[in-house]
Amino acid sequence: MVQYPRKTNPGVRDGTVQKKHRTDDSPHYRNYFxxxxxxxxxxxxxxFRHLLRKPEVVRFIGLxxxxxxxxxxxxxxxxAPGHRDRMGYYDLGIVAICAWERSIAGRWSREFVDEHREILDRLxxxxxxxxxxxxxxxxxxxxxxxxxLLHIFLHELGHHHDRITTASERESSRGETYAEDYANRYASQIWDAYVAEFGWS
Incomplete structure (x- = not known):
């Protein structure tokens, strides 16, 4: 028989073992505001692989x-983990930037390129x-x-901005067009600050 050391103070009160703190839910962002x-x-x-590191996200937020x-x-x-069909997402208070495919260069549909022409030309x-x-x-x-940073992150923040500026603040009601316009407008606004912070040539 395997012997285990007995806890000297198991937290018994009036004959009942007390609930341990470790059974409480962790204050994770999916469980708690x-x-x-x-x-x-x-x-x-x-x-997939993450191109971004957390300190770079912090630096960008500062802009x-x-x-x-x-x-x-x-x-x-x-x-977040990479996904074949999306580059980021918004889920009620959580903005996610998905990991990039290991092969950085890729192929996009002409339609997708046309939709992102503004940021592609800028970069x-x-x-x-x-x-x-x-x-x-x-x-x-x-x-x-x-x-x-300048498009995926800002696009998903656009969905969040959509939600917090509606009367109910319960859902993003203005859709992809709103988020895309928000990202393009914001990227243009902070481009010079981005260049100064991260460098560009």
Whole structure:
């Protein structure tokens, strides 16, 4: 028989073992509203990698002039696992930036390229027509990081801004067009500050 050391004070009161603190729920951002947003980094998943680090997200947030208002009701900014069909998402107080595919350069549909032409031109990302209506996008680590911060992050923050500026503050009601316009407008506003902080040439 295996012997285990007995706890000298098991917390018994009136013949009943007391509930231990470790059984309480952890104050995780998915369970509890946060006083200030948590920045979390999850495993990127097979075939993906995180280009961004948490300190870079913090530095970028420092460039956002209305962060005090924008962070209202925001519980977490998450560097989330990669996904084949999305680059980020918003889930009621949680903004996520998904991990990038391990091969940085990629192929996008011509429609998707056209929808993101403004930010691609701003970042100077080389584009090459490919087959079957696709475009080869010659990302570098630097331009991909900038795209994640200046577009994906701002787009998902746009959904959050949509929610906190509705009367009920329960859901984002104005959709993808609102979030996309929000991201493009904000990226243009802070571009010079981004260049000064992160460098660009």
């Amino acid at each position: 946060q006083a200030t947003p948590v920045i979390d980094r999850l495993r990127p998943g097979a075939g 956002l002039p209305d962060w005090a208002e924008l962070s209202r009701g925001l519980d977490a900014v998450v560097l 100077g990302v080389p584009l090459e027509p490919s087959d079957r209506g696709h475009v080869s996008v010659a990302w570098t680590e630097r331009t991909a990081k900038a795209f994640q």
